[in-house]
Structure formats: C-alpha cells, structure tokens
Amino acid sequence: MLVLMLVAVASLRLCSLARAQPLCRVHTVRTGKITQDVHETPGDVLYFSSTTRLIRHPCKKNTALYLGQQLFFTRNNFESSLPPLSIPTSMQVGIPEVTSAHFAGPLLLLVVNKKVYIYNYRANSWTASRGIYHPVSHISGDNCCYSRHPFCLDVSNLIFAYLRGDELSKTNIYFSDRWAYKFMEYASVTQSEILRSLGGIFYFHSLSQAALLVIEQGQAKFGYSDHPLDRSFGLPFDYNGTLDVLIVPGQKGILIFWFEKSLLVSRNSGQLVFPVQVQEGPATLYSSVLDAGITIHCVAANENGLAVLTREDSLYYGSLGILTSVIVKLPHQNIWSPQAALMFSDLGILEILTPLPDSEFPAFDFQKCSVNIQAVLMDPQLHIDLCKVEVLQGSFDNKMYTIDMNSKLELAAEMIPRPGTTPVPFAMVSNPHSLGLHVYNYEDGYTYDGNTRHRLNISLKQQHHWGRADTNFTSSIERATFSTITVDIANKEISCVDLKPLTALISIGCDLKKKIVVQNEISACSEGNLDPVVLQDNYSYVIEKEAYDPNLQGQKADQDLVVHYPYEKLGCPLLVPYDTPWKPVVELWQGEKFQEVVKAEYVLLEVNGLFTYTYSLTARTARCNSQPQNWSTIMKDFQGFFTWDRENYVSCHDPNNNNPLQWPNVPYQILGGPTENKIIFDQRNGIYVFIIYIVDPYYSYCHLTTTFSIYVYGAFPLPILHPEITITLIMITILLSVWLAYMIPKWLNMEQGHSFKGYWVSLCNRCRKSCACFQFR
Ligand SMILES: *[C@@H]1O[C@H](CO)[C@@H](O)[C@H](O)[C@H]1NC(C)=O
Numbered sequence: 001m002l003v004l005m006l007v008a009v010a011s012l013r014l015c016s017l018a019r020a021q022p023l024c025r026v027h028t029v030r031t032g033k034i035t036q037d038v039h040e041t042p043g044d045v046l047y048f049s050s051t052t053r054l055i056r057h058p059c060k061k062n063t064a065l066y067l068g069q070q071l072f073f074t075r076n077n078f079e080s081s082l083p084p085l086s087i088p089t090s091m092q093v094g095i096p097e098v099t100s101a102h103f104a105g106p107l108l109l110l111v112v113n114k115k116v117y118i119y120n121y122r123a124n125s126w127t128a129s130r131g132i133y134h135p136v137s138h139i140s141g142d143n144c145c146y147s148r149h150p151f152c153l154d155v156s157n158l159i160f161a162y163l164r165g166d167e168l169s170k171t172n173i174y175f176s177d178r179w180a181y182k183f184m185e186y187a188s189v190t191q192s193e194i195l196r197s198l199g200g201i202f203y204f205h206s207l208s209q210a211a212l213l214v215i216e217q218g219q220a221k222f223g224y225s226d227h228p229l230d231r232s233f234g235l236p237f238d239y240n241g242t243l244d245v246l247i248v249p250g251q252k253g254i255l256i257f258w259f260e261k262s263l264l265v266s267r268n269s270g271q272l273v274f275p276v277q278v279q280e281g282p283a284t285l286y287s288s289v290l291d292a293g294i295t296i297h298c299v300a301a302n303e304n305g306l307a308v309l310t311r312e313d314s315l316y317y318g319s320l321g322i323l324t325s326v327i328v329k330l331p332h333q334n335i336w337s338p339q340a341a342l343m344f345s346d347l348g349i350l351e352i353l354t355p356l357p358d359s360e361f362p363a364f365d366f367q368k369c370s371v372n373i374q375a376v377l378m379d380p381q382l383h384i385d386l387c388k389v390e391v392l393q394g395s396f397d398n399k400m401y402t403i404d405m406n407s408k409l410e411l412a413a414e415m416i417p418r419p420g421t422t423p424v425p426f427a428m429v430s431n432p433h434s435l436g437l438h439v440y441n442y443e444d445g446y447t448y449d450g451n452t453r454h455r456l457n458i459s460l461k462q463q464h465h466w467g468r469a470d471t472n473f474t475s476s477i478e479r480a481t482f483s484t485i486t487v488d489i490a491n492k493e494i495s496c497v498d499l500k501p502l503t504a505l506i507s508i509g510c511d512l513k514k515k516i517v518v519q520n521e522i523s524a525c526s527e528g529n530l531d532p533v534v535l536q537d538n539y540s541y542v543i544e545k546e547a548y549d550p551n552l553q554g555q556k557a558d559q560d561l562v563v564h565y566p567y568e569k570l571g572c573p574l575l576v577p578y579d580t581p582w583k584p585v586v587e588l589w590q591g592e593k594f595q596e597v598v599k600a601e602y603v604l605l606e607v608n609g610l611f612t613y614t615y616s617l618t619a620r621t622a623r624c625n626s627q628p629q630n631w632s633t634i635m636k637d638f639q640g641f642f643t644w645d646r647e648n649y650v651s652c653h654d655p656n657n658n659n660p661l662q663w664p665n666v667p668y669q670i671l672g673g674p675t676e677n678k679i680i681f682d683q684r685n686g687i688y689v690f691i692i693y694i695v696d697p698y699y700s701y702c703h704l705t706t707t708f709s710i711y712v713y714g715a716f717p718l719p720i721l722h723p724e725i726t727i728t729l730i731m732i733t734i735l736l737s738v739w740l741a742y743m744i745p746k747w748l749n750m751e752q753g754h755s756f757k758g759y760w761v762s763l764c765n766r767c768r769k770s771c772a773c774f775q776f777r
C-alpha cells in the first residue's frame, strides 16, 4: 500500500553567483514525493561499481540513467524527484552491483553481479537474459535514430556480453540478435593468444563489422571480423589503466576511450586512435590528459561534442569535428562532487547532475546545472575565434537512404561563410569500403548578406561501381552494409557549437519497396479455359500420385493429392501451352511503379512437388564450367530450410567455382541470366504453382521471391486403360461415328432434328467448361 504524503512541492532555487558570466546556473528539482509503506519491499537497491556515469538514450532525449552510489532512471530528464532504481528480489541477483548499462531500443540492459538483466521500463518488468553460462562484466550495443525503417530499428537488436580484462584464449563472448533476451556463444577467438586480454567487443554499424579490442603489454588494437579489414589489426595505441569505450551515437564511427588518466578518440571505428590534447589557456596546450596532469571524473559525448569533468573541478569541452581532437578548459565554477555526472541534454547544452538525498523521503532530488556551451565559448578571456560559417544545411540531414545494387543517390548541401573567410566544406563516408562518393563543390553566385553561397553536389554509389578501388580495399559487394555520410567544415573552430555537421545514414542493402511480379497477360480465365467463379469457390484439384513427390525429390508418391487452390493469393493462372518451351516473364516493381523486366538468374520450384516438367538445357548445353547446383543438391546442403537464393547460389559459369563438371547431362535448373534455358512440360494438363527465387547475387540485396500459378493445357490425356479395351473402344467409336455420319444428315432434315441440334450445341458448351477441369475435379 502506498501512502501519498506530499504533493507537488516544486522548488526552484537559483543560486546567484558572483561571476558576471557564470558557467551555469544551478537549480534543484524537487517534486511530489511518495513514501513507501515500510512493509513493501523495494527490492535490491542497485549501485554502480565505478565513478559516476550518466547515459542518455540516443533516440529518446528525456530517457536517461544515472549510475553512482545509487542508480536513477528517468523518462523526463530528471525533472522530478526519484527513488533509487532497484531490482526485484525475485531476480535473486545476490550482490546488486552494476558494472555496465546500455539502452537497447525500448529496453535498459544492465549487468548486475556478472549477469545480464533486461528492464523493460515501459512495462516496468525485469527479465534475466538466457544463454549466458559464464560471468560477464560488460555489454555493448548501439541504437539507430535516423528512421523507423526496419534496418535502422534492427541496429539495437545486436548485443555483445563479455568479461572485460579476461584472458583472450579462454574467455567466453556472448552475442544476441534479439535485444539480449537470448544469447549465443560468439566464436571468434583463437587458442594461441595466451598473453592477450579482452578490452571489449563491439559491433560497429558505421563499418558493418564486429571488432574485438585486444590488449597486449600496455597496447591495444582492434581486430575486425570482415573483409577487407580482417587481414590485419588496426594500429596499436596506448592502453593505460582500463579504458571505457564509448560509441558516439550517429553511426559515424567515432569512439571515445577513457579512464582517469587517459582520453583518446577515433574517427574511423578504431583503425586509428589518437590521444586528445588539452588546452588550458590561449597559449597552453598539452599533448594528452596525462601531460596536463588532470584526473578525469566523467565524460559525456553526443554526436558533435565531448565534455570532460575532472576531479580538479574543471570542465572541458571539445568538438568531435573531423580534424579537431582538443578539449578546451571552460571558466571555473564549483560544480564537482563525487556524485556529479555529465550529460549533453541538447545540441550544445551540457547538464551537470548531482543527486541530493532527502532525509525524510526515499526519493532523491536533483541539482542541475545547465551549461550553454556556445555562450560560454564567447567569453573573450578564452580567446576563441568566431565560427567562420553562418549556415550549413542540406535536406538529407538526419535521414536514412537506401542504395540497392547498381543504384545511386544524389544529395546536395549548401554553406554560407562569414564575410571574408574561406571555410572548407567537405563530405566523407564512414564506410569507404562499401560506399564511394564524388563531391562537386562550387560557388553558385547567389548571395546572402553579401556572402557567396557554396553548393556541394554529392553523388554516392557502391564503392565497387566507381571502378577506382581494388578488391583489397572494397568489402564484398554481395554483403549488405551500412555507412553514414557526413558533410562538415574541415577547418572548423571549436566555437561552431550550434553548427552541427550534416549526416545521413545510407543502407547499402535491400530496397524494401522492391518486389517481383510474374506477367500474366494471357490468363486461363480470359481465354475461357478456367472459370474464375469456379476457382474462387473453394476450388480444389487432384494431382495423380505418378506426377508429384511430397519430398520434392522426383520420386512418385503413394497416393493422389487433393490441392486447394488459393485464388485470393494467386488469382487466375497464367495460360501455358504444354508443347512450347516456356519461361515466365518476371517484372521488377518498386512500390506501385514498374521498373524493368528482370534479366537476372532465377529458379523455380513447384510447391506441391510436381515433377512433370524438365529444362531445355543441360549442364553441358548451358556451357557450365563446373557442376551446376540443383534443387537436390540445395536440399541436401541446406537441410531444414532450403531456400535457393542470392546467399547460397553459386554460378556454374563463375571461374572461381571449382566443383568439377562430372555429370554434364543433368538438366540445368537455372533460368534467366546468360542462357536461353526454358521449361519443357510433359504431356499433362493442369495447374502448377511455382515459387520463384531470384538467385543472382548482384541483382538486388533483396531476397526477391514470389508465388504464381500457371495452367498447362493442350495435352491429350495419356491412355490410362488396358490396350485391348482401348482398341475395342476405338472400334466402337469409329463404328458409331460412321453410323452418325450417315444418320445425322437424315435427322437434321426431319422435324425433330432442330431440337436435337440445340441439345448437341448446349452439350458441347457445357463440356468445354467441365472438360477444361477434367483433370482436377
Ligand atoms: C601511457 O603510459 C605511458 C607510461 O606511463 C605514457 O608514456 C603514455 O603517454 C601513456 N599514454 C596515454 C595515452 O596516456
């Protein structure tokens, strides 16, 4: 039971400070408080193992977690008093010590007492992760805030869990692609690396690679998972103490490494890592935090800036622009305490937060101090140059785009400099191994306040298609990847706080609007072979046991199969004469727009196992250099789920395919592409339902597939009776015909001949309908 005590006591205490230009104004948040009934157990109150941290959800501004002697979780940016975060006793965590925390989509993940727990804050429920059987200390992951596109949302699903500092040769690394609900062992580490230890493992979406931070004798380096970076490590850098690794939001590849005496930054996902320089005054520049003799208390970073609070009670700010890796000391004000923590709450707004215990209530109040960095940097004592750029804009900023196979993208940005200055705009991508760009930069004569406007036209396409980079530089074109593009000013002053770089996320992958459609210009209904009314009425047909194999292996079945025809899904079948070699005309559509007729390679599978057809070409006549794949080999190699698609297709014309051509006379089952292969039907009328897969890996990143039906007609049913009976029947038929030929003309001249003729015509009409359905009723 809850007893409501005090309601809405909001107090705002403004400290007027002596300085003319204070760093920040302090105020305290104190709101309506609730005391909990003493009988209600709050669970185990969590605490953090290291110095204070504040982590904010990159996509949800007001959702954040404070980690210190207590944890505080907020969804309104600490605008109300809060009780410390606790974990239900039913979770049985033992020691409620938190060593790592991460926001993943709508969840907060915590490592408590060497195990991973999931706090679903919307449902206020806790879950323990499954699949982790060894102690872990840290989790890593990322969030994508550019779009609600499924590929962007999926970024938060990938989570690693690991024990930092563990010996690499025997450590257990876990991986989850489902928001940490279920982990699997991540196999990557080789056995020989005895002296090395694990600094962390991360998935860098900026590069579309996983990377392992390996520590050896005071040095660290990244090892990457995929071509072309997997051959060698990133350059080694000093690893003093135990570095925390921050992946800066935005998928730009910016990383921050820090502990008390060290601060390093990387702009290319760890391939190059540099110490951050420290500027104490206009003329004092130290090459590192160690040189400057300062001790870091905590660090905060957002897409554009980096802030550091030191134990010496100083605040530093640095821009995360491309060329600057320096932090500048801001004017002094007493803000540090062991409980203080830092966070960027908005572009250029830094917040220093200190929880304040309340002797009467369990809920803590919060002391907040908001620093407007832009205003502070204007302080003439800091001698900081004005920003040279007045405007930097582009409609692509903060959006997500897709480049599917062979497509390109054009973006434009514009910059207006301050009069008399020459800032240098530039564009760069985070993943040059898969995305290449060409920038055309020009002055367009248009003036704004007397300044010439600069425009940047940017063309982007897959790095492969620029034809400039060799395969030792480009990632595999078959693999879908991500990259960001950033437009910024090269020689930007630190004072350009409000002038944020323009960034867009590019998915070099499937364009989800793409789909394939099989042309159905001559349908069996329009030609009168099948009746749409009959087909729609829960129509079913029979496949004889001699014509299909339920296991799709081409063996005859034991009994006939009754198949329901899904008219809602397939509509009327396409009409195909049995005696003409055939292949479907496949169209590519983007949304509701027709694009082209697909010329890429594809395969067909009859879903009910009908095998009464073959292919016009054999491996030899298709000019294969190696044994082609076929449905039997695919089903054998990929048991359980046998899709034959762009992931597992290997062309028999590929010079790298060294599967020898042992059976040149087997049917060649791939249609489209360079060959004129077609389907040849046996003498059998009936409906075939095909599933089609585009297998060409270079046509689209999408798994293009669809199901369609055809109606094969024109074949005479094969004799099914015994020869003697057949002969007898034929004899009777001939005799009857002769008799009729003699009799009919006579009858037609008689009175009743007219009604007989009418009966004959109507019989024929009825027969045309039912005979069409002859095989399958
Ligand atoms: C790490 O420590 C060594 C020796 O104390 C020092 O020379 C080096 O500069 C330090 N590196 C960093 C990045 O602080």
Ligand SMILES: *[C@@H]1O[C@H](CO)[C@@H](O)[C@H](O)[C@H]1NC(C)=O
Pocket (backbone or CB within 6 Å): 410, 412, 440, 442, 457
């Ligand atoms: C830049 O792009 C714009 C719009 O796409 C186009 O109108 C303009 O001609 C391009 N300029 C140059 C120099 O290519």
Ligand SMILES: *[C@@H]1O[C@H](CO)[C@@H](O)[C@H](O)[C@H]1NC(C)=O
Pocket (backbone or CB within 6 Å): 470, 471, 472
């Ligand atoms: C790619 O790298 C390999 C091994 O380092 C080298 O032998 C080969 O010549 C390189 N290829 C090109 C095109 O540079």
Ligand SMILES: *[C@@H]1O[C@H](CO)[C@@H](O)[C@H](O)[C@H]1NC(C)=O
Pocket (backbone or CB within 6 Å): 538, 540
């Ligand atoms: C359709 O036919 C099947 C058997 O052929 C029958 O079980 C089913 O109930 C029918 N459905 C409707 C809606 O008539």
Ligand SMILES: *[C@@H]1O[C@H](CO)[C@@H](O)[C@H](O)[C@H]1NC(C)=O
Pocket (backbone or CB within 6 Å): 554, 627, 628, 629, 630, 631, 632, 633, 663, 666, 667
């Ligand atoms: C499939 O290919 C294998 C050889 O790779 C061959 O032995 C087999 O006969 C082929 N199956 C069919 C149905 O063509």
